[in-house]
Every structure is written in C-alpha cells, then in structure tokens.
Amino acid sequence: MQYEVLDISGDAGIKAYGKTCEEAFANAGMGMYSLITDIGNINERQEIVIEVKSDSIEGLLVAFLNDLIFRFDTYGFIGKRMEIIAFTHQPPAFMKANIYGEKFDIDRHERRLLVKAATYHNIRVEKINDKWEIEVIFDI
Amino acid sequence: MSLPERLKRIDANKLEVPKDYKPGMRTNGVIYVDTVLEKELESGSVEQVANVATLPGIVGASMAMPDIHTGYGFPIGGVAAFDIKEGVISPGGVGYDINCGVRLLRSNLKRETLVPRLKELADALYNEIPSGVGSKGKIRLGPDEEEKLLLKGAQWAVEKGLGDVSDLEKIESGGCLDGADPSIISQRAYERGRAQQGTLGSGNHFLEVQYVDEIYDEKTANALGLFKDQITVMIHTGSRGFGHQVCTDFLEVMSRAVQKYNIDLPDRELACAPFNSPEAQDYLAAMKAAANYAWGNRQCLMHWTREIFMSVFGMPPAELGMTLIYDVAHNIAKVEEHIVNGKKRKLVVHRKGSTRAFPPGHPELPAVYRNLGQPVLIPGDMGRASFVLIGTEKAMSETFGSTCHGAGRIMSRHQALRQAKGRAIWREMEDKGIIVRAAGRGTLAEEMSEAYKDISNVVDVVHNAGISKKVARLRPMGVVKG
Numbered sequence: 176m177q178y179e180v181l182d183i184s185g186d187a188g189i190k191a192y193g194k195t196c197e198e199a200f201a202n203a204g205m206g207m208y209s210l211i212t213d214i215g216n217i218n219e220r221q222e223i224v225i226e227v228k229s230d231s232i233e234g235l236l237v238a239f240l241n242d243l244i245f246r247f248d249t250y251g252f253i254g255k256r257m258e259i260i261a262f263t264h265q266p267p268a269f270m271k272a273n274i275y276g277e278k279f280d281i282d283r284h285e286r287r288l289l290v291k292a293a294t295y296h297n298i299r300v301e302k303i304n305d306k307w308e309i310e311v312i313f314d315i
Numbered sequence: 316m317s318l319p320e321r322l323k324r325i326d327a328n329k330l331e332v333p334k335d336y337k338p339g340m341r342t343n344g345v346i347y348v349d350t351v352l353e354k355e356l357e358s359g360s361v362e363q364v365a366n367v368a369t370l371p372g373i374v375g376a377s378m379a380m381p382d383i384h385t386g387y388g389f390p391i392g393g394v395a396a397f398d399i400k401e402g403v404i405s406p407g408g409v410g411y412d413i414n415c416g417v418r419l420l421r422s423n424l425k426r427e428t429l430v431p432r433l434k435e436l437a438d439a440l441y442n443e444i445p446s447g448v449g450s451k452g453k454i455r456l457g458p459d460e461e462e463k464l465l466l467k468g469a470q471w472a473v474e475k476g477l478g479d480v481s482d483l484e485k486i487e488s489g490g491c492l493d494g495a496d497p498s499i500i501s502q503r504a505y506e507r508g509r510a511q512q513g514t515l516g517s518g519n520h521f522l523e524v525q526y527v528d529e530i531y532d533e534k535t536a537n538a539l540g541l542f543k544d545q546i547t548v549m550i551h552t553g554s555r556g557f558g559h560q561v562c563t564d565f566l567e568v569m570s571r572a573v574q575k576y577n578i579d580l581p582d583r584e585l586a587c588a589p590f591n592s593p594e595a596q597d598y599l600a601a602m603k604a605a606a607n608y609a610w611g612n613r614q615c616l617m618h619w620t621r622e623i624f625m626s627v628f629g630m631p632p633a634e635l636g637m638t639l640i641y642d643v644a645h646n647i648a649k650v651e652e653h654i655v656n657g658k659k660r661k662l663v664v665h666r667k668g669s670t671r672a673f674p675p676g677h678p679e680l681p682a683v684y685r686n687l688g689q690p691v692l693i694p695g696d697m698g699r700a701s702f703v704l705i706g707t708e709k710a711m712s713e714t715f716g717s718t719c720h721g722a723g724r725i726m727s728r729h730q731a732l733r734q735a736k737g738r739a740i741w742r743e744m745e746d747k748g749i750i751v752r753a754a755g756r757g758t759l760a761e762e763m764s765e766a767y768k769d770i771s772n773v774v775d776v777v778h779n780a781g782i783s784k785k786v787a788r789l790r791p792m793g794v795v796k797g
Contacts, residue, residue, distance in 0.1 A: 180729070182727045182728070182729035182730065183727055184357070184384060184385065184724055184725070184726065184727045185384060185385070185386075185391070185724045185727070186728075187728060211448060212448075233583075234567075234570070238567075241563050244559075245503055245506075245507060245560065248507055248511075248556040248559075249503075249506050249507045249509075249556065251449060279448075279449045280449075281447070281448075281449045281450065281754075284449070285756055286447050286448040286449060286754055286755045286756060287448065287755060287756060287757060288448065288517070288518070288728075288755070288757075289447075289448045289516060289517035289518055289755075289797065291411045291412065291556075291559040292411050292559050292562065292563050294387045294584060295387075295566075295582075295583040295584050296387045296388075296582075296584055298583075312387075314387065314410075314411045314559075315518050315728075
C-alpha cells in the first residue's frame with residue numbers, strides 16, 4: 176500500500192509508506208491529491224518542478240505539501256505522478272521533484288475536499304524496521 | 316466518551332481544568348459545557364486547553380466554549396488573552412482561516428412568499444455564487460487592487476459598487492482593521508488571493524436562506540429588525556486561500572521565533588512570539604490584511620445575493636429591505652481593553668472559533684447598537700437551526716467578551732460518509748422543506764446534521780451561563796455549499 180486516508184474528526188489525514196523516505200514523501204503527496212480529487216482521472220499534460228527546504232524533516236514534509244496546496248489553490252495544478260530527483264533528509268533538509276499532471280477542471284474532475292494547509296499536528300516521519308512511514312493531518 | 320477524571324465541575328455550565336492538570340500550566344482552564352455536552356468532550360481538546368495555559372503572559376484562564384473540539388495547537392472554540400508586554404501572539408490561536416466569520420441579512424419578505432420560489436432561488440444562488448473546490452471567482456485582483464483591498468476591507472468592495480456605505484457600520488470593526496501592512500504579505504499569498512475574492516469556499520462554509528421561527532427576546536429582535544416568519548440570509552466564509560497562505564507563512568516565521576526567544580512549547584502548532592517582537596508585529600499586520608480580505612469577501616457575496624433576490628422576486632431594494640444586521644469574525648486576534656482584577660489592561664485576545672459578545676454601552680460598538688449590545692451570529696448545521704444572540708456584561712467580566720461560534724463537529728468525515736451510505740441526504744433535506752445545492756461530491760454527507768453537535772445545546776450553555784443571550788432562532792430553507 177502506498178498511502179491511506181486517516182479518519183479524524185473535523186479534518187483529514189494521510190498515512191503514507193515507502194521503502195525510502197523520499198518514496199514515502201512522494202506517496203504522501205499523492206495521498207493528499209487523492210483528498211482533492213480522483214487522481215485516476217488526471218492526465219499527464221503538464222510538468223512542474225518544485226524545490227523546498229527546511230531545518231527539519233517534518234518541516235520539509237509540511238513545506239512540500241504546502242507547496243503542492245499552493246500550486247493547486249492558485250493555479251489549479253494537480254499531479255498524477257511524482258519523481259523525486261533530489262532528497263537530503265539531514266538538516267538542512269532539501270528536496271526537488273518533478274510532478275506530472277494537469278490543470279484541474281470542474282467539468283471533468285471530481286471535486287472532493289478543499290485542503291487549506293498541511294499541519295504539524297501529530298506529524299510523524301519515521302523509519303520502522305526497513306520501511307518509512309509518514310502521518311500528516313490537513314486543515315480542511 | 317468518559318470525562319477525564321481530573322476535571323472539576325465549577326457550576327452547571329462550566330468545568331475547570333485544574334492548574335496541575337499538566338506540568339507548565341501558568342493558569343487553569345475553563346470549559347463551558349453542561350452535563351449534556353460534557354459527554355462529547357474529546358480528551359485531545361482538553362489537552363489543548365491545558366497546553367494553551369502554558370503559554371507566556373496568559374491572563375485569566377485558558378477558556379473554551381461549548382462548541383469545543385480538537386484543533387491544531389489551540390482547540391476550536393478556544394479563547395485566550397495575553398498581556399501585550401509579557402505575552403505572546405500565536406497564529407495557531409487564530410487558525411488557518413483568518414477572519415472566518417458570519418454575516419446576517421434581514422429582509423421584508425415572509426416565509427410564505429418565498430416557499431413557491433425557493434428552488435428557483437436556490438438554483439440562482441448556487442449558479443451565481445462561486446463555491447467549491449476549483450471554483451473561479453468573478454473578480455481578478457491586480458497587485459495594486461489587492462493592496463487596496465488589504466488596507467480597506469469591506470470598504471474596498473463598497474467603493475467598487477458592491478454594497479452600500481451604510482453596510483459598513485454594521486460590521487465588526489467597521490469591516491476594516493487599521494494597521495494592515497501589504498508590504499509584509501508574501502508573493503505567494505498575493506498570488507493565491509488574486510482570484511479568490513468573492514468566493515464561498517468549501518467544507519462548512521455556506522450561504523443560507525432562512526426564516527425566523529422563534530423569538531426569545533422580542534425587544535431586541537425588534538431593535539435588530541427581526542420578526543417571526545421573516546426571511547433572512549446568512550453567509551459563512553472567510554479569507555479563503557489568501558488567509559490560509561498568511562497562516563502557513565507565519566507558522567514558519569513563528570517556529571523560528573520560538574527558538575530565537577527560547578519559548579518552551581508542548582505542541583509545535585502553538586508556535587508564537589512575544590507580542591512586541593518584530594515577528595509578532597509582522598504577523599499582526601499580515602493577519603489584519605487577511606481579516607480585511609475576508610470582510611471584502613463577505614461584502615461581495617452579500618451584494619450578489621441581494622442582486623439575485625432582486626432578480627428572482629422582481630423587487631427594488633427598498634421593497635426587499637435586505638439590510639445587514641451584523642457581521643462577526645470568529646477566527647481572529649484583537650488588541651482590546653479589559654478589566655482584570657479591577658485594573659484596566661491592554662490584552663491581545665485570541666478567538667479561535669469564538670465570537671465577540673460585547674455588552675450594551677461598549678465603545679467599540681457602532682452607534683446603532685451602542686445601547687443594545689453586540690449582535691452575535693451562531694451558524695448551526697444545514698438541517699437544524701442557527702441563532703442570533705446578544706452580547707452581555709457577564710461575557711465582558713468572564714470571557715473577555717466572548718461566546719461560542721457554531722455547532723462543532725462530532726463525527727469524522729469518514730464516519731459521516733459511512734452513515735450516509737445508501738441515503739439521499741438531499742432528499743431527506745427536501746422532505747424537511749430544505750433545498751440544498753452543493754458542489755462537492757461528498758459535501759452533503761459530510762455536512763449532514765448528525766455530523767455536528769446540536770446547536771441548540773451549544774447555545775443553551777452560553778445563554779444559561781449568561782455570556783450572551785438568545786434573541787431568535789433561524790431555520791434553514793435553502794442552502795448553498797461548496
């Protein structure tokens with residue numbers, strides 16, 4: 176499993192998994208997109224590159240997801256696939272990703288939740304045995 | 316849910332979170348719940364009331380209103396005041412949706428006039444008022460125009476021909492906070508706000524056509540222009556993506572400030588800075604800009620609502636009588652004067668999911684309501700009711716002039732979706748005479764009545780506690796959701 180939706184009162188969260196930390200990050204990003212729409216109906220028509228940095232791994236996750244939220248809420252861009260091309264999780268944490276997707280269209284795409292922001296509430300980025308797990312909650 | 320054992324009942328409407336509830340508390344917590352709502356109290360939200368009590372410079376208790384539920388850092392329904400010399404300001408005490416709030420319009424229409432046209436009206440409102448994920452507003456703000464909006468708030472909209480100058484006096488703070496500084500706003504917030512002025516948003520935001528079904532206080536209702544079976548319109552929304560971006564930006568600034576000023580926090584979402592620090596002053600100036608964005612937004616939506624009523628009913632404005640009753644902010648921090656232990660003090664009062672409830676005679680009230688007290692607008696869920704209350708002296712002395720803000724969720728979205736499975740919520744609503752229109756696929760299920768506390772219970776607690784008094788109850792007829 177790449178991600179699952181966390182059921183919490185009032186808002187929504189994502190639990191994401193990965194063999195590596197960057198894979199879990201990418202899955203968290205896709206999980207968040209799945210809160211906004213059915214990503215099965217998104218096409219790869221456009222590519223964007225994002226770069227984020229932070230002084231902690233949790234900060235990097237929040238900055239990354241908030242970057243995706245900003246691009247969706249401002250320009251309507253929503254991704255279908257993500258490639259992480261650079262990733263450092265020792266502080267200062269840094270990542271660079273290519274995201275493939277298209278502009279959201281209310282006539283073609285299902286409208287699910289309006290995600291306002293990624294929060295630090297009960298945030299978790301952890302290596303458990305050989306796998307990485309992420310939990311993050313969004314303000315809806 | 317069982318009540319945490321260490322809470323103490325103060326009286327029929329209040330619980331105490333004692334100062335020894337957790338280490339580091341500088342004061343006690345007070346939660347306004349009766350024995351009914353006490354059963355719905357989440358342990359996470361009680362913990363958050365206690366966490367807020369650890370913040371530097373807190374004055375009085377860390378309080379929560381009966382619509383309390385777990386938020387980020389601060390609980391939703393939270394009220395906390397800080398000394399402006401020794402205390403802090405925290406974006407988490409305001410929330411992501413800065414100046415989320417409610418406005419209420421009256422009309423001369425009666426319920427029976429509206430019933431035959433209800434579907435037509437609901438469709439027109441849904442088609443004309445931009446709502447839901449991915450919706451586009453009718454307004455595009457160039458950078459200069461956006462700056463003007465951030466400085467002027469609702470007045471900006473009025474100057475654009477959206478509404479009347481007389482609307483402004485019936486908005487909290489006149490629909491504009493002085494001291495907004497557009498130069499502090501990030502490029503991202505500007506970009507995000509460019510196309511979202513005049514949009515409703517999603518989630519629990521709504522535009523609702525209602526009727527007055529019960530009057531509790533005839534004299535006050537009269538003074539507000541409310542009468543039984545009258546049509547009213549309630550608008551619940553905030554500063555949209557602009558405000559969310561301001562909050563996101565400043566949580567980063569504040570998390571650095573916490574290290575810089577050595578503030579010990581039990582939860583990262585409580586990130587804050589000493590009130591007089593540059594970080595805090597910048598946040599305050601940015602928060603004010605976002606608050607003004609929200610007042611502009613509600614003003615635009617109200618203006619279009621009036622136009623739609625005029626076109627559906629073919630009546631001129633004077634005949635419709637759709638004037639503003641009031642507009643309140645329920646996610647905001649404000650510098651206010653309060654009497655604490657007999658001494659006048661300047662405090663920064665954080666209301667996160669809490670409404671101001673100033674008493675008659677308060678100098679911040681507009682002349683029209685100076686002798687009456689401040690109208691308090693409490694939206695409920697889409698199937699039950701909303702309330703108009705009035706501010707009291709007791710709120711001033713007990714809760715820094717604050718009361719509840721809404722119903723408060725009790726069901727997660729998933730639980731609500733599960734409960735709604737196989738049911739047509741729109742049909743159930745229609746059977747009750749309520750026409751709903753929603754943009755999102757899951758919105759109606761997620762927003763159904765059962766997902767919320769019963770607003771009547773919430774309002775009864777603040778009424779019985781005396782921190783605001785019931786004036787009228789409004790029932791939904793037509794609901795537009797995101």
